[in-house]
Amino acid sequence: MSGQLPLHLRRLEAEAIHIMREVVSEFRSPVMLYSIGKDSSAMLHVAIKAFHPAPLPFPLLHVDTTWKFREMIAFRDETAKRLGLDLRVHINQDGVARGVSPIASGSQLHTQVMKTEGLRQALDAGKFDAAFGGARRDEEKSRAKERIFSHRSAAHAWDPRNQRPELWKIYNTRIREGESVRVFPLSNWTELDVWEYVRAENIPVVPLYFAKERPVVERSGTWIMVDDDRLPLLPGEKAQMRRVRFRTLGCYPLSGAVESDASTLDDIIDEMRASTTSERQGRLIDTDEAGSMEKKKREGYF
Amino acid sequence: MDETLRSAALPTLRFLTCGSVDDGKSTLIGRLLYEQKLIFDDQLSALERDSKKHGTTGADIDFALLVDGLEAEREQGITIDVAYRYFATPKRSFVVADTPGHEQYTRNMATGASNADLAILLIDARKGLLTQTRRHSLIVSLLGIRHVVLAVNKIDLVDFNEARFREIVKAFEDFAKPLGFKSVVAIPMSARYGDNVSASSDRTPWYKGPTLLEHLEACDVDVDRDKAPLRLPVQWVNRPNLDFRGYAGTIASGKLKRGDEIVVAASGRVSKIAGLYVADRLSEEAGAGDAVTVTLADEIDIARGDVLAHRNARPAVADQFAAHVIWMSAEPMLPGRSYFMKIGARTTPAAITELKHRIDVNSQEKLAAKTLGLNEIGYCNIAATLPVAFDPYAENRDTGAFILIDRRTNETAAAGVVAHGLRRATNIHRHGYAVTREAHAALKHQKPAILWFTGLSGAGKSTIANLVESKLHARGVHTALLDGDNVRHGLNKDLGFTAADRVENIRRVGEVARLMTDAGLIVLTSFISPFRAERRLAREIAASGEFIEIFVDAALEAVIARDPKGLYKRALKGEIKNFTGVDQPYEAPETPEMTLDTGGASADALAERVISELEARGCIARL
Numbered sequence: 001m002s003g004q005l006p007l008h009l010r011r012l013e014a015e016a017i018h019i020m021r022e023v024v025s026e027f028r029s030p031v032m033l034y035s036i037g038k039d040s041s042a043m044l045h046v047a048i049k050a051f052h053p054a055p056l057p058f059p060l061l062h063v064d065t066t067w068k069f070r071e072m073i074a075f076r077d078e079t080a081k082r083l084g085l086d087l088r089v090h091i092n093q094d095g096v097a098r099g100v101s102p103i104a105s106g107s108q109l110h111t112q113v114m115k116t117e118g119l120r121q122a123l124d125a126g127k128f129d130a131a132f133g134g135a136r137r138d139e140e141k142s143r144a145k146e147r148i149f150s151h152r153s154a155a156h157a158w159d160p161r162n163q164r165p166e167l168w169k170i171y172n173t174r175i176r177e178g179e180s181v182r183v184f185p186l187s188n189w190t191e192l193d194v195w196e197y198v199r200a201e202n203i204p205v206v207p208l209y210f211a212k213e214r215p216v217v218e219r220s221g222t223w224i225m226v227d228d229d230r231l232p233l234l235p236g237e238k239a240q241m242r243r244v245r246f247r248t249l250g251c252y253p254l255s256g257a258v259e260s261d262a263s264t265l266d267d268i269i270d271e272m273r274a275s276t277t278s279e280r281q282g283r284l285i286d287t288d289e290a291g292s293m294e295k296k297k298r299e300g301y302f
Numbered sequence: 303m304d305e306t307l308r309s310a311a312l313p314t315l316r317f318l319t320c321g322s323v324d325d326g327k328s329t330l331i332g333r334l335l336y337e338q339k340l341i342f343d344d345q346l347s348a349l350e351r352d353s354k355k356h357g358t359t360g361a362d363i364d365f366a367l368l369v370d371g372l373e374a375e376r377e378q379g380i381t382i383d384v385a386y387r388y389f390a391t392p393k394r395s396f397v398v399a400d401t402p403g404h405e406q407y408t409r410n411m412a413t414g415a416s417n418a419d420l421a422i423l424l425i426d427a428r429k430g431l432l433t434q435t436r437r438h439s440l441i442v443s444l445l446g447i448r449h450v451v452l453a454v455n456k457i458d459l460v461d462f463n464e465a466r467f468r469e470i471v472k473a474f475e476d477f478a479k480p481l482g483f484k485s486v487v488a489i490p491m492s493a494r495y496g497d498n499v500s501a502s503s504d505r506t507p508w509y510k511g512p513t514l515l516e517h518l519e520a521c522d523v524d525v526d527r528d529k530a531p532l533r534l535p536v537q538w539v540n541r542p543n544l545d546f547r548g549y550a551g552t553i554a555s556g557k558l559k560r561g562d563e564i565v566v567a568a569s570g571r572v573s574k575i576a577g578l579y580v581a582d583r584l585s586e587e588a589g590a591g592d593a594v595t596v597t598l599a600d601e602i603d604i605a606r607g608d609v610l611a612h613r614n615a616r617p618a619v620a621d622q623f624a625a626h627v628i629w630m631s632a633e634p635m636l637p638g639r640s641y642f643m644k645i646g647a648r649t650t651p652a653a654i655t656e657l658k659h660r661i662d663v664n665s666q667e668k669l670a671a672k673t674l675g676l677n678e679i680g681y682c683n684i685a686a687t688l689p690v691a692f693d694p695y696a697e698n699r700d701t702g703a704f705i706l707i708d709r710r711t712n713e714t715a716a717a718g719v720v721a722h723g724l725r726r727a728t729n730i731h732r733h734g735y736a737v738t739r740e741a742h743a744a745l746k747h748q749k750p751a752i753l754w755f756t757g758l759s760g761a762g763k764s765t766i767a768n769l770v771e772s773k774l775h776a777r778g779v780h781t782a783l784l785d786g787d788n789v790r791h792g793l794n795k796d797l798g799f800t801a802a803d804r805v806e807n808i809r810r811v812g813e814v815a816r817l818m819t820d821a822g823l824i825v826l827t828s829f830i831s832p833f834r835a836e837r838r839l840a841r842e843i844a845a846s847g848e849f850i851e852i853f854v855d856a857a858l859e860a861v862i863a864r865d866p867k868g869l870y871k872r873a874l875k876g877e878i879k880n881f882t883g884v885d886q887p888y889e890a891p892e893t894p895e896m897t898l899d900t901g902g903a904s905a906d907a908l909a910e911r912v913i914s915e916l917e918a919r920g921c922i923a924r925l
C-alpha cells in the first residue's frame with residue numbers, strides 16, 4: 001500500500017466514512033450486514049478506517065442461508081478472527097426445519113425464507129435500529145433511486161413512493177420505536193470503483209473471484225459450481241473442470257460463474273473494463289420477473 | 303497503475319438534468335451511456351424487450367426506458383423520483399441525477415440539485431422557453447449551482463435551424479441574468495439521433511462550440527473549496543480509551559495542517575491540532591472533502607455539532623437566520639411550530655418565526671403568504687434553540703444548508719439555505735448556567751401564560767378551555783389544563799367546599815400553574831373560583847403579565863335552565879351545600895382581561911377569541 005488513493009476513490013471513501021460516523025452518532029444500536037462478498041469486504045475496510053483507533057463500534061451480522069460456497073464461510077470466519085470482529089451468524093432455523101432449499105423450493109422461496117425472513121428475524125432479535133448494507137446504486141434500476149438512509153417500517157417494508165428526500169450530506173436519522181433504517185455507504189460506488197479500491201488498499205477477498213479450475217455444470221447458459229454433494233445432477237449431467245470465476249457471490253446453486261483467465265486483481269479490472277455484460281447477469285434471482293428486485297425490497301430484502 | 307478509464311486529477315462531475323416531461327431527458331442520458339458503450343449486452347437485450355412493450359419510438363430502441371427506474375413510474379411513463387446514474391469516460395467520471403420536471407416534483411428536483419455542480423436544462427427546440435424552464439432555472443440557482451448547459455434538444459424537428467437556436471439562447475440569457483450563473487453553455491442537440499451529444503454533428507455546421515460530452519469533460523466546476531476558509535464540523539467524538547480523544551468529521555472547506563491553531567466557533571475556545579488522521583492514517587495536512595480525525599493540544603470542551611475553524615476566519619454563530627426554504631411535506635408549514643433543524647452535525651429545535659414572502663416558482667414573483675404547502679418556496683426568519691455555526695449558503699454549500707424535520711412524523715419537512723444570520727447568539731458558553739424560565743419557553747417557541755377561566759358552574763368554562771387547548775395543541779403549542787377533575791382527585795383530595803377550602807384549593811392551583819409557566823407552558827385553569835380575593839392571589843403568584851383572567855359570563859337563570867349535570871336542581875333542593883350561585887355568592891370579576899359572553903356566540907368562536915388574544919400578546923405565533 002503506497003501513497004494516496006486516487007482522488008475519486010479518496011472522495012468515495014470519505015463519503016462512506018461520513019455516512020458511517022453519522023450512523024454511529026445518531027443510532028442506538030447499529031449493525032453491519034456482512035455478506036462476505038467484495039462489496040462487504042470494501043465496506044468493512046472503510047468502517048475500520050472510519051473509527052480508527054477505536055475498535056469497530058458495532059457488530060457484524062451474516063445471514064447464512066446454509067447454501068453459501070464453502071470458501072465463503074471459511075473466508076468469513078478467517079476474517080472475523082484476523083480482525084477481532086464481533087461477528088454474529090444467523091440461520092433461519094424455521095426454514096431449515098421446513099427443508100427450504102434452492103433445489104427443493106426454487107430460488108424465489110429460498111431467498112424469501114432464508115434471506116429476507118432470516119434477515120428480519122436477526123434484526124428483530126438484535127433490536128438493531130440501523131443496518132449497513134454494501135449495495136450500490138449502479139447495481140440495479142430500483143437501487144438507483146434508493147436513498148443512502150433508507151427508512152423501513154416496523155415490518156421492515158420499504159415504500160419506494162414515500163422515501164424521504166435526501167439533500168446534501170444531511171441525513172434525516174429520526175425514526176420511531178420499532179422502525180429502522182438500512183444504510184448504504186457505498187451507494188455512489190461502481191463495481192469498478194470497488195475493485196480499484198480493493199486493489200489500492202490490498203483488501204483480502206474470497207478466492208472465488210479469481211479464475212481457477214473448478215468443477216462446474218452448465219445450466220441455462222451459465223456455469224454452476226458443484227460445491228458439495230447437495231447439488232443433484234440431472235440425468236447425463238457430469239461435473240467438468242473449467243477455468244471459471246465469479247463476479248458476484250451468493251448461494252452457490254444460484255450463482256453463475258463465467259469462464260475467465262483473470263487470476264489477479266489487475267486481470268479482474270482489465271476484464272471488467274472490456275466486459276459487455278453486467279454483474280447481475282450471474283445472479284439468477286434477478287431475472288425471475290420484471291421489477292423483481294423492487295418487489296423483493298418492498299418485502300424487506302436488502 | 304493503469305488509468306485509462308479514469309483520471310485521478312479531475313474530480314467526479316455531479317450533474318443534474320432538468321426539463322419538462324418529454325423534452326428528452328431520459329433519452330439524453332440513455333444516449334450518453336449508450337455512446338460510451340456503457341450499456342451492457344444483457345441490459346441492452348432487456349432494453350430491446352422493454353422498448354417493444356412500453357416504448358414510444360416504434361422500432362428504435364427507446365433509451366428513456368434505460369433510466370426510468372421504478373416499476374410504477376415505468377408504466378405511467380413518468381419519472382417520479384431522483385435516480386442516480388454513474389458513468390466514466392477516459393477523461394472523467396460522472397454522476398447524473400435524473401429528476402422529474404412537473405411542478406409537483408419541485409422537491410425531487412431540489413434534492414437532485416443539492417449535490418450537483420452543473421445543471422443541464424433541456425429545452426424542446428419546437429417549444430422554446432417554457433414556464434418549466436424558468437422554474438427549473440430558479441431552483442437550480444437557489445440551490446447554488448453556478449454552471450448551466452442549455453441543451454436545445456430535438457433540433458432535428460426544427461430542421462437544424464440556426465436562427466431558432468439563437469432565438470432560444472437569447473431569450474434564456476435575458477431571463478437568466480439575475481440568477482447568478484457563472485457559465486451558460488448552449489448546445490443545439492438531438493438526443494434521439496445523437497447530434498452534438500458526444501460527436502459533433504455535420505447537420506449543425508453553424509455550431510462551432512463543444513459537444514455536450516466535451517463540455518462536461520472539460521468544465522471546471524471546482525468551487526475551490528480548498529481555498530475557502532477552514533470548516534470542520536465535528537461529527538463524532540472518538541474516545542476509545544482515556545489516552546485518546548479525537549474529533550472526527552469531514553472537512554467542509556479549507557485546508558488543515560498539523561500544528562494549526564483552531565477555534566471552536568460557538569465557544570470561542572482555542573487550541574492547536576496535535577494529531578491529524580486522514581481516514582486512519584497520520585498525516586501532515588488534509589483538504590476539503592477529506593474525512594479526518596484530529597486530536598488537540600488542550601483539553602477543551604467540544605461536542606458533536608461544534609465547528610472548528612481557523613482563528614482569523616471564523617464562521618458566524620447565530621440562533622436566528624433569514625433563509626429560503628423549500629417545503630417538502632404534504633403537511634403545510636406552520637409559523638411558530640417547532641421543528642428539528644439539522645445543519646451540519648448540529649440538530650436543534652427551531653421554528654419559523656416569520657414568513658416574509660412566498661416565491662411563485664413560475665413567475666419569480668414575491669407573494670404575501672401565511673403558510674407554505676408542498677413544493678412551495680418561501681423566504682423566512684428562523685429561530686433556533688441552540689446557537690449554530692454557519693456560513694451563508696452562497697459562500698459555503700456545506701455549512702449553509704439545513705433540513706427541517708417534522709417532530710411528530712419524522713419526515714423531512716423542508717430544505718433550507720441560509721441567506722444570513724439575524725442576531726449573534728448571546729449564550730456563547732453553553733454550560734454553567736441554570737436553565738431559566740426563558741430558556742424553557744424558548745425551547746417551545748412560545749411565551750408562557752395562565753388562562754384563568756372563571757364563572758358559574760355550567761357557564762361553559764371547561765368546554766371553552768378544552769377547545770382552546772386542542773386548538774393550541776394542533777399548532778404545536780405546549781399546554782397543561784387544570785380543572786376540578788384532575789386536581790380535586792389528587793392534589794386537592796383533602797379539600798372540601800367550605801369557603802376556606804375553596805380558598806386553599808385556588809391557592810394550590812395558582813401555585814401549580816405558576817410552576818408550569820416556569821417550565822414554559824401555557825396553562826389553562828377551569829375553576830368556578832368565585833371569590834375576587836383568591837383570584838387576586840393567583841394573579842400575584844403568577845409572573846407579572848402572564849395572568850389572563852377570562853370571565854365566562856352566563857346568566858344564573860340560563861345556567862339553571864341548562865343545568866347539564868343536574869347540580870343546580872339538587873342544590874336548590876338543598877341536597878348540595880355551599881353551591882355557588884345558590885347558597886354561596888359568585889363575585890364577578892371587575893376588570894378581567896377577557897369576558898366571554900356565552901349567550902351571544904358559539905363556544906368555538908369564543909375559543910378563537912382566546913387564541914387571538916394569545917397571538918396579540920405574542921405568546922404564540924400568528925398563523
Ligand SMILES: Nc1nc2c(ncn2[C@@H]2O[C@H](COP(=O)(O)OP(=O)(O)O)[C@@H](O)[C@H]2O)c(=O)[nH]1
Pocket residue numbers: 321322323324325326327328329330358359366455456457458459491492493494495
Ligand atoms: N425527434 C426527436 N425526438 C426526441 C429527441 N429527444 C427525445 N425525443 C423523444 O421525445 C420523447 C420523450 O423523451 P424522454 O426522454 O422520455 O423525455 P423525458 O420525459 O424528458 O425523460 C420520446 O419519444 C423520445 O424518443 C430528439 O432529440 N429528437
